[in-house]
Amino acid sequence: MKDISISVKKKDHEIKTSGRAIYVADMKFEGMFYAKVIRSTIAKGKIKEISLPNIPDNYYIIDAKDIPGKNALKIVESEQPIFSEGNIEYMGEAIMMIVGPDKRKIEELSEKIKITYEEEEPVFTIEEAYEKLVSYHYEKGDYKKAFQNADEILEETFITGYQEQAYIEPQGVIGIYENNKITIYGSMQCPYYVKEAVMLTMGMDDKHVQVIQNVTGGGFGGKEDYPSMIGCQVAVAAKKVKRPVALILDRKEDMLVTPKRHPARLKYRVALNNKKEITAIEADIRTNAGAYLGLSGVVLQRALIAAIGVYKIENLYVSGAAMKTNTVPNGAYRGFGAPQTFFAIEMLMNHIGEKLGLNPLEFKKKYIAKKGDTTATNGKYHYHVPLDEMIDKAEKISGYSKKYKKYSKPQTGRYRRGIGMSLFLHGCGFTGSAERDYIKSIAKLVKNEDDTVEIFVSNTDMGQGLHTTFSKIVANTLGIPLEKVYINNPDTDKVPNSGPTVASRSIMIVGKLLERAAKKMKEQWKPHEPLTIIEHYKHIDLIPWDIEKFQGDAYPAYSYGLNVVEVEVDMLLATTKLLGVWGIFDVGKAIDKNIIMGQLQGGMLQGIGYASMEKMENKNGQIYQANMTDYMIPTAKDTIPFNIELIDNPYEGGPFGAKGAGELPLVGVAPAYVAAVENAINKNITEIPLTPEKLMEKL
């Protein structure tokens, strides 16, 4: 059998390169209506009066009164209305929708709707916010005593900004109501999330709601929860007008109202003993949740679990809160809370190391966790932690320590150089026991009479190559050609619920189910006889997770990463040029080398953007950079080829030893980039994005 990592042509290669892929905006149904959402123009208050123009025949207003079930969006809790019932919590909140046959007429009508409000005092920032939508804290060891006995206490606060997913395809859905059944088509990551949300909003049961994923042009977390919102909105409309209803956001609307990465403020205190060793860390992590809880609680959990990065610190106090503000609700973006925390902990460790006159890496090495050590939450590193080998490899290919020493000497002239390194990990799958308690994944394999095999799962390919990697796992396990295995975009009427496509879980969790199913199928394989195998999730319970106490194994396994970034700073303009970017990753085993490289390069480039140029501000409640001209993501000219190497560290819980890889590459780039700039200019930096405007203030 060939090594599974050897790359193949992607399953969706032909359809995408030929332009034949059908995205939701390409779909037309007979008699289809278009929808436009009417949104609040204030950040907080009550609707006083709505004055509507004359609505012509064939045009309809859809609002909260049309909702047959609950006016509540099911995400984690169901606190957010589908359409406002009079209360406004953020600018852009949906109040009603106009649907009809002609988009221009809809535009015209929407301009004539006049809404008056009774405005209330909004809050926009973490500093102003006073309401915690959710909070957690945990302890380890005796942090109080460690701080009491400290020889020195250091304090530092870190600030991180918004980040917009900037998927190439804006969000969109189509809802159809026929024979007392709702069908939703759309661009999405999680068909069953949309289905459950629509069931609640429509008051319909499992059998009467169907969700079908279209070819999806990128998600990066941004299509985890929001498709549920627009899915519910078109479902309500489709039932009322008895026609297919399409709601396709344009780029500006998408950027204004869909969830982004949480801005965060991370306060750290560190106790050092008289040998200048870290004895305790206290961290307080606040995120800007926006107006509703949404995914903010689970994002915060990841942020808190990562509080001490890859290190072993005996005494801890970690607390955090998702703060309510009157801004667009934030949500998932690749990394899910971890990029914020890794920026803080890595910069903190660099700063302490440098303060002690050490190469930051030498300082960090003393604290790196090893197999058998306890995690921050008193779980355990059950498997080999390969960071030492990864550091050796990084030194060899990037020359980090030598360059660090060279660039640390005083530099003069317009252009100055620096290098930075970061160490990080990412827990694979859902936090704690959620896979067992909530997700309960089911995967199905069906062998047809012609000995082809179809994969039935609810996980989506959004460009990350899942159709190909899942097919490879099944084909390789069965020992049949890849062409004999196929998979379609999920349709909830056909596929079991194998869970959402989030949390770096698809390959490790669902891929494992498919591997097990394929093994069973192989055992029972009889040529030309149909066969169906259904496989359920089996939990590997190590140290049980207790969410109340925030204790135990937060994840079954971790993927590890190391980044090195080398930059040149132009002292006149405070701009930077990348000289080298290195990434060493342990993803267990690559199911497809090309696909993994695509994931790693793409994620790292998003990390470069997060660190340097992706600036998004909220001005008086509104996103200020709401188009792709003003919100800058790196182009090919802003980057250079990355040097990426993989470490083989197979994990028994994943198919062929594979672990999660989706989020990992974004998690650690920002601290490596910022450390490189610090090295060049010899100043400490505690905030991202480090735009030229920010950097200029330091020069």
Place this chain on the structure above:
Amino acid sequence: MVKGYYPKTINEVLEILSMEEEHMLICGGSDLMVTKKFAQNMIFINQIEELKEIKEDSNKIYIGAGCVYKEMIDNEIIPEVLREAIKHIASPAIRNIASIGGNICNASPAGDTLPVLYAMDAIIVKAFINKDGNLYITRVPICDFILGVRKIALEKNEMVIAIEIDKESYKNMTYSYYKKVGGRKSSAISKLSFVGLMKIENNIIKDVKMAFGAVGPTALRSREGEKILIGTKISDIEEKKEAVINFYDKLIIPIDDQRSTAKYRKKACLNLLNDFITYKN
């Protein structure tokens, strides 16, 4: 109903423009298309050969208003510093369709050819047909053509047919300097830009031309500021530097917007100015 025209000659365009109705001229459309304002009559001028001419005589160069950036980058008649500026505009796809005439007539504060054209005292060549049916050509300096943010001195019956640049304005310069600062290295609207041309003879600054982009309603050039430097000995530049920088510090009044801050724009402009005037030291 809106009408679309595909004239083949400048004369045909001018005839359409002399009609009563309102018309919009569209060449590459790279600025107009994103505005999505198409509810008016359009005259498509990207197929007119006469507008694509680039030629020179002993005194000046002539650039047809319909020349696209790519053609200009590849043409050695075009001054090096203008080609340098154009290379940093947008992306290859845009540079294949966007025209110099369009960049001028769009009159954006961040139009990237504008500072260079200001520095070279470019002349805008306009044409119209009078009621008697005769063709008239008029010439106006670019600084008088661009009146403000998206405001130009162009009558309803007029069109810009070319740009003329006096060779004296760039040919005998000792060195030229251009820098665009955008949010990224491609497909970025300028946060600021700077162009400088300097002529040094016998160690004395004989001539200097400097302009800034994206830090005011339109490109910013000050002859008064340039005069401070003209006649200065190279060895005395350090002494004059402060006066020049102070002068421009007062002159440049940028704004905060979604792309950058006033503070950054000012600082970066002055740093580039300083770098330019001390370049040969």
